[in-house]
Amino acid sequence: MSRLRRIAELDRVFFITTNLDPNTPDLRPSEMDLLLEILDGVRHALVFHLLGYVLMPEHAHLLLLTRVDTLPHILHQWKFKSAYAVQHLRHNSGSFWQRRYFDFICRRTRDVSLKLEYIHQNPVTRNLVTIAEDWKWSSAASYKQKGHSPIEPDAMDISGDPTELLWPAPYAIL
Numbered sequence: 580m581s582r583l584r585r586i587a588e589l590d591r592v593f594f595i596t597t598n599l600d601p602n603t604p605d606l607r608p609s610e611m612d613l614l615l616e617i618l619d620g621v622r623h624a625l626v627f628h629l630l631g632y633v634l635m636p637e638h639a640h641l642l643l644l645t646r647v648d649t650l651p652h653i654l655h656q657w658k659f660k661s662a663y664a665v666q667h668l669r670h671n672s673g674s675f676w677q678r679r680y681f682d683f684i685c686r687r688t689r690d691v692s693l694k695l696e697y698i699h700q701n702p703v704t705r706n707l708v709t710i711a712e713d714w715k716w717s718s719a720a721s722y723k724q725k726g727h728s729p730i731e732p733d734a735m736d737i738s739g740d741p742t743e744l745l746w747p748a749p750y751a752i753l
Contacts, residue, residue: 605636689741
C-alpha cells in the first residue's frame with residue numbers, strides 16, 4: 580500500500596497522534612518527563628510552534644504550527660531522539676514508537692479549540708486525573724492558568740470567530 584501524501588506541510592496547524600509500538604511497555608513518569616524535555620529541545624532547535632500537548636502512558640497528542648521545518652522532519656527528530664533516550668535508559672533496543680502517526684490539519688479556529696480541549700481532556704477521559712490541569716504531562720495547566728506546564732505552549736492570537744479559516748494566516752504568533 581502506498582503512503583498518502585500530505586497536501587501541505589508548512590504554515591498549517593496540525594493535530595498529531597503518535598503511539599508507542601504495541602510491544603513497548605507503557606511510559607513511566609520519569610520517561611514522560613524525559614520525552615517532554617526532548618520535545619522542548621526539538622522545539623528550540625527547529626522552527627515550529629507548540630500550541631498544546633499531552634503525553635499519555637502509551638501515546639502522545641501534539642498541536643503544532645509548522646513554519647520552516649516540515650511536519651515529517653519535526654516528528655522524526657522528536658521520535659528518534661526520544662526513542663533513543665528511553666531505550667537507552669531501559670537498556671533496550673528495537674522499536675519504540677510506531678513508525679507512522681496520524682495528523683489532522685486544523686482548517687478553522689474552531690478546529691484548534693476542539694483539538695486543544697480533546698488533548699487536555701484525554702487524561703480525564705481515561706480516569707488518570709479528575710481535572711485536566713492535574714495531569715503533569717500536559718499543557719492544560721497553562722491554558723487554565725492554574726500553574727505552569729512542563730513546556731509552556733506558544734501563544735497564538737486568533738479571532739473569536741470559530742469559522743475563521745486559518746490560511747492564509749490571519750493569526751499572529753505572540
